[in-house]
Amino acid sequence: MHTCEICGRKSNKKYKAFGYVLCQKHKRQIMRQGRFLDNNPRTVNDLNEYRIEGDVVYVSLYNQNCDKIAEFVVDLYDFPQIRYKKWRLSHGRVVTGTAAKKIRGVENVIFDMDPPHNIFHIDGDPLNCTRENLLVEI
Ligand SMILES: [Zn+2]
Structure with a gap:
């Protein structure tokens, strides 16, 4: 190494x-x-860092320079579903994927909804993605 x-x-x-x-x-x-732009070990290829606290998981979000800008929270129960995707903030929403492939919101990945449904955050905070905060429009 x-x-x-x-x-x-x-x-x-x-x-x-x-x-x-x-x-x-x-x-x-x-x-x-011709110079170093940062001393940050992250690259855009790295998966999001996360922290488990009790029965929820806080997942870090980064800007294009790989600086942490926010974190969103999901239930520990749902974490396996989202763990190996790369998450970013786009227009205030937590999303994965690219326009060329497919952009999916974290709420739809949690509920495994494809095609996507409208899913609302009951407290108005798009970073709170725990199930008790999500309301699915059917
Ligand atoms: Zn380095």
Whole structure:
């Protein structure tokens, strides 16, 4: 294992550039931009970080620079359903997928609804995706 000198990310791959041992992200930054843009080990390919608290799970959301900007909450019961998808905030909604493939809201993934249904957040907070806060329009 090698450790990036900029962000501390560990990797089997080792890049050396300008006298640094680097991860792929930071190798790319210095090669393309001539400098390091951040010291954040996250890349856009990483799954969302999460934290289990009792019977709910808080899942982190990031902007395009991989900085944490918010977190949403789901029931622990529903976590396996959403765990291996990449989540982001789009127009205030928690979504996964791309326009080219298919964008799905987290509420519809939780209830496994395809085609999607209108699902409302009872408390008005789109980041509260616990079942007791979700109301499905049938
Ligand atoms: Zn790095």
